Amino acid sequence: MTLWRLEWLRLVRTRRLLALTGVYVFFGFVGPLTARYLPQILERFGGDQMQVVVPDPVPADGIAQFSANATQIGLLVAVVVAAGALTMGALGEMAVFLRTRVASPARLLLPRYVVAAGAGAAAFALGSMVAWYETAVLLGGVPAGGMAAGTALGMLYLAFAAAVAAAVGSRFDGVLSTVLGALVALLVLPLLGLVGPVGRWLPSHLVGAQTDLVSGGDVAGYLGSAAVTAAVSALLLWAAVRRTGTREW
Amino acid sequence: MIEAAGLVKAYGETRALDGVDLAVPAGSVFGLVGPNGAGKTTLLSILAGLRTPTGGTVTIGAGPSEVAVLPDTPRFDPWLTGREVVALAAALAGAPGGVEEALADAGLDEAAGRRVGGYSRGMLQRLGIAATVVGRPRVMLLDEPASALDPAGRREVLDLVRRSRGEATVVFSSHILADVQEVSDHLGILHRGRMLLQGEAGGLLEGRVEPAYVVRFRRGRDAAASALAALPWVQEAAPSGDLDLRVRVSSAAAAEEGLVAALASSGAAVVSIRPEAPSLEDLFLEVTS
Ligand SMILES: Nc1ncnc2c1ncn2[C@@H]1O[C@H](COP(=O)(O)OP(=O)(O)O)[C@@H](O)[C@H]1O
Numbered sequence: 001m002t003l004w005r006l007e008w009l010r011l012v013r014t015r016r017l018l019a020l021t022g023v024y025v026f027f028g029f030v031g032p033l034t035a036r037y038l039p040q041i042l043e044r045f046g047g048d049q050m051q052v053v054v055p056d057p058v059p060a061d062g063i064a065q066f067s068a069n070a071t072q073i074g075l076l077v078a079v080v081v082a083a084g085a086l087t088m089g090a091l092g093e094m095a096v097f098l099r100t101r102v103a104s105p106a107r108l109l110l111p112r113y114v115v116a117a118g119a120g121a122a123a124f125a126l127g128s129m130v131a132w133y134e135t136a137v138l139l140g141g142v143p144a145g146g147m148a149a150g151t152a153l154g155m156l157y158l159a160f161a162a163a164v165a166a167a168v169g170s171r172f173d174g175v176l177s178t179v180l181g182a183l184v185a186l187l188v189l190p191l192l193g194l195v196g197p198v199g200r201w202l203p204s205h206l207v208g209a210q211t212d213l214v215s216g217g218d219v220a221g222y223l224g225s226a227a228v229t230a231a232v233s234a235l236l237l238w239a240a241v242r243r244t245g246t247r248e249w
Numbered sequence: 250m251i252e253a254a255g256l257v258k259a260y261g262e263t264r265a266l267d268g269v270d271l272a273v274p275a276g277s278v279f280g281l282v283g284p285n286g287a288g289k290t291t292l293l294s295i296l297a298g299l300r301t302p303t304g305g306t307v308t309i310g311a312g313p314s315e316v317a318v319l320p321d322t323p324r325f326d327p328w329l330t331g332r333e334v335v336a337l338a339a340a341l342a343g344a345p346g347g348v349e350e351a352l353a354d355a356g357l358d359e360a361a362g363r364r365v366g367g368y369s370r371g372m373l374q375r376l377g378i379a380a381t382v383v384g385r386p387r388v389m390l391l392d393e394p395a396s397a398l399d400p401a402g403r404r405e406v407l408d409l410v411r412r413s414r415g416e417a418t419v420v421f422s423s424h425i426l427a428d429v430q431e432v433s434d435h436l437g438i439l440h441r442g443r444m445l446l447q448g449e450a451g452g453l454l455e456g457r458v459e460p461a462y463v464v465r466f467r468r469g470r471d472a473a474a475s476a477l478a479a480l481p482w483v484q485e486a487a488p489s490g491d492l493d494l495r496v497r498v499s500s501a502a503a504a505e506e507g508l509v510a511a512l513a514s515s516g517a518a519v520v521s522i523r524p525e526a527p528s529l530e531d532l533f534l535e536v537t538s
Pocket residue numbers: 260263264265283284285286287288289290291292
């Protein structure tokens with residue numbers, strides 16, 4: 001039994017892994033399906049009164065549908081899972097048990113962060129593969145290179161979201177407060193992007209990468225924000241470790 | 250082994266600790282006794298490194314993996330089994346082994362495979378104890394380890410604390426003086442953030458609180474009372490209730506040698522004799538007056 005296995009058991013026994021993969025795989029399945037049949041669906045519900053004009057779906061629409069859901073509801077689930085493992089004040093006496101037995105708070109936090117962030121990123125990757133395959137079947141192929149790069153950037157963004165949850169969670173006493181705090185941070189941050197050209201350097205720029213890169217976007221346009229995201233994530237984790245080391249239990 | 254000097258912990262206006270000095274020799278069992286709110290949990294948390302003192306210093310002659318802390322209400326992730334909790338504690342202590350033995354010692358061998366979410370308060374306390382002793386820590390800090398348990402469980406915990414004497418340095422807190430007296434070789438009495446008294450258990454209370462015995466009679470109480478009152482080492486023999494006589498003595502040793510004989514020769518029918526444990530309140534009155 002190690003701290004790593006503890007985190008794995010948390011994912012499996014509390015069904016968090018099931019929830020994460022379930023959500024992403026569901027959207028991976030439903031996204032391309034919706035894109036493919038949207039014209040028919042609208043036509044059917046539009047009836048006689050309304051004439052709905054929808055352009056014929058192209059392959060990139062399948063990925064775009066998946067990505068839109070994955071970056072909203074999927075992100076929410078990923079943040080909840082990360083907050084559940086990383087809200088230090090909510091650990092109560094379990095924290096006393098663990099904290100007093102490890103020399104550094106980093107040893108306590110690292111497995112929690114890596115497993116939570118890794119599970120979110122892996123579930124997103126799985127959902128992306130489902131969406132990619134189904135899009136190929138229903139709508140035609142999308143470029144594999146762009147899809148892989150876009151998925152990798154999406155995974156990086158989820159790792160960043162988990163780092164935000166870690167930093168917020170090291171200060172809060174309740175999982176719900178951490179979830180809300182992290183979501184506010186993740187939603188407010190993109191507003192900075194409204195100021196001129198700052199937006200393409202922010203982590204939130206990565207949210208649209210998957211859709212963009214399967215529709216002919218250039219991966220070079222994301223390297224800057226990817227570097228910033230990685231650096232900010234590392235900084236947030238450092239802050240979380242520091243705060244965990246000085247907090248009172 | 251454990252030393253602290255001038256510890257102060259302020260929470261706003263309240264001073265949970267107000268200049269506490271502490272010296273716990275290696276291998277000893279140090280009983281920290283005080284009423285609720287005295288600062289016991291605060292002191293143990295500072296020793297454990299869980300809280301930072303507002304002032305003062307702490308030295309502990311052991312690394313983090315050699316110190317085990319038992320919080321006052323142990324709680325673990327509910328989806329772990331008891332066995333997994335103890336195995337995790339053993340792994341963190343760097344001594345993966347002795348898990349089954351620790352579980353059995355704590356009386357949890359049957360429940361070890363069940364999730365701790367279904368454990369009762371007493372079982373959680375036992376599990377906490379198993380997780381504390383499993384890595385053979387050099388220092389154990391136990392916050393009210395016996396409080397949540399039934400009399401049998403309390404007995405077991407106190408025995409366990411007693412057994413670790415010499416193997417580990419133990420600091421354990423309690424609000425029950427009798428528990429602490431029973432198993433500690435060193436005592437510290439904490440009251441409103443101040444250490445009123447501390448030192449070796451034997452000498453510390455001697456002369457502070459007069460020993461007393463409670464004798465229960467079937468018949469012949471009054472005759473026995475006057476016979477006892479005439480003895481030089483008896484301070485007072487006062488009836489209490491319908492059946493009891495409370496005998497205050499000047500020396501426990503004299504009473505141990507002479508009380509039974511004196512009762513026998515008075516011709517009374519005696520049901521029981523028990524030493525009266527001095528209460529914490531008596532002790533505080535005595536020490537603070
Ligand atoms: N985190 C805290 N915030 C504010 N006051 C506290 C805190 N912890 C303890 N106290 C206060 O410090 C005093 C000592 O508390 P504690 O150490 O828990 O006593 P004990 O364990 O002996 O019952 C109490 O008056 C308590 O209210």
